[in-house]
Amino acid sequence: MGKDPDSSRESFDRRLRQAQDRHKPDRATQPKAAGGDMSDLGIVLRAGTEMVSALVVGVAIGWGLDRWLGYRPAFLILFTFLGGAAGVLNVWRLVRPQDTPGDKPGP
Amino acid sequence: MAAGSTIDALGQFELHPVLGGLGQSLRFSQSPVMMIVASALVLAFLYVGMRPAAVVPGRLQSAAEICYDFIYNMAVDTIGAEGRAFFPFVFTLFFFILAGNYLGLLPFSFAFTSHVAVTLALALLVFVLSVVVSLKVQGAKFFAHFMPAGAPVALAPLLVPIEILSFLSRPVSLSIRLFANMVAGHVMLEMFAAFTIMLAGLGLVGDVLAVGPVVINIALMALELLVGALQAYVFAILTCIYLREAVAH
Known part of the structure; x- marks a missing residue:
């Protein structure tokens, strides 16, 4: 505390400015970094369910169409493959490089 | 719940009527009770926190303002300027799920987010809204998104069903993710708690060994605190992403 002897007004202002400069870049990057971590972890947790859920929807639709139209198991087979493809598409949308504004994702 | 030497890991998710005869006739179980508690807690937190309305906020007011800022920034950064209109919705969703996840970690409590009926209802709400x-916003142009731009027309019979399935999988993935994470966490907690009881029945050696599962459960509790916040965050950010695609022209 008693380390710096010239605790005049001028030197205080200078040190205050230095301290503010020191903290400014920190403040600018901090929320972004924290958000980045959170969403990275979120992406990891999302990938598996994205894939499975599309398959579940595909199988459910195929099964329902079979029940309705009586073509068992034609639609089940077809929509299982389509659901798998949709799952891969979901994961691709999740992990692809984000700096391509040209191709917009689905609706 | 895990009495004797059997592990009843799923019994904790069963619904029982509460509040005696009235609850019996209304089919009023722990799940809606915890929902009401969660809503009341969030409202009380915001009301009590913001009541001083001080320029220099105290602790509770700071916490309330940080929560507000966090979701506001998420909504506006993700959705854009239109995000302000959806901010109350996202805020409610995030804190309802967060409170539900965290309340479920208390002893003798119930995690209503561990029921797929609840999470699917929330996810369908988001889906229908989007x-x-x-x-x-887009009118009939909305349906044009189901055909990827620049793809050959000959591939349309293959691509359009895939796009539609990918779109329809949104509420499913949204609900299953939250529900599965909560169920998995609570089953693990229950299993290790049951191990403790089983080991404690083995005498002196068991008493010493029974400390192991307790230590694991402490670590699991920390993990569950992370998962609870993360799942609420993922639910909210995905809501924002879907709404951004909805308001984009």
Whole structure:
């Protein structure tokens, strides 16, 4: 505390400015970094369910169409493959490089 | 719950009528009770926190303002300027799920987010809202998104069903993710708690060994605190992403 002897007004202002400069870049990057971590972890947790859920929807639709139209198991087979493809598409949308504004994702 | 030497890991998710005869006749179980508690807690937190309305906020007011800022920034950064209109919805969703996840970790409590009926209802709410907003903002152009731009027309019979399935999988993935994470966490907690009881029945050696599962459960509790916040965050950010695609022209 008693380390710096010239605790005049001028030197205080200078040190205050230095301290503010020191903290400014920190403040600018901090929320972004924290958000980045959170969403990275979120992406990891999302990938598996994205894939499975599309398959579940595909199988459910195929099964329902079979029940309705009586073509068992034609639609089940077809929509299982389509659901798998949709799952891969979901994961691709999740992990692809984000700096391509040209191709917009689905609706 | 895990009495004797059997592990009843799923019994904790069963619904029982509460509040005696009235609850019996209304089919009023722990799940809606915890929902009401969660809503009341969030409202009380915001009301009590913001009541001083001080320029220099105290602790509770700071916490309330940080929560507000966090979701506000998420909504506006993700959705854009239109995000302000959806901010109350996202805020409610995030804190309802967060409170539900965390309340479920208390002893003798119940995690209503561990029921797929609840999470699917929330996810369908988000899904229907995003479809309605899409149709309102984009009109018939909304359906053009199901055909990827620049793809050959000959591939349309293959690509359009895939796009539609990918779109329809949204509420499913949204609900299953939250529900599965909560169920998995609570089953693990229950299993290790049951191990403790089983080991403690083995005498002196068991008493010493029984400390192991307790230590694991402490670590699991920390993990569950992370998962609870993360799942609420993922639910909210995905809501924002879907709404951004809905309001984009």
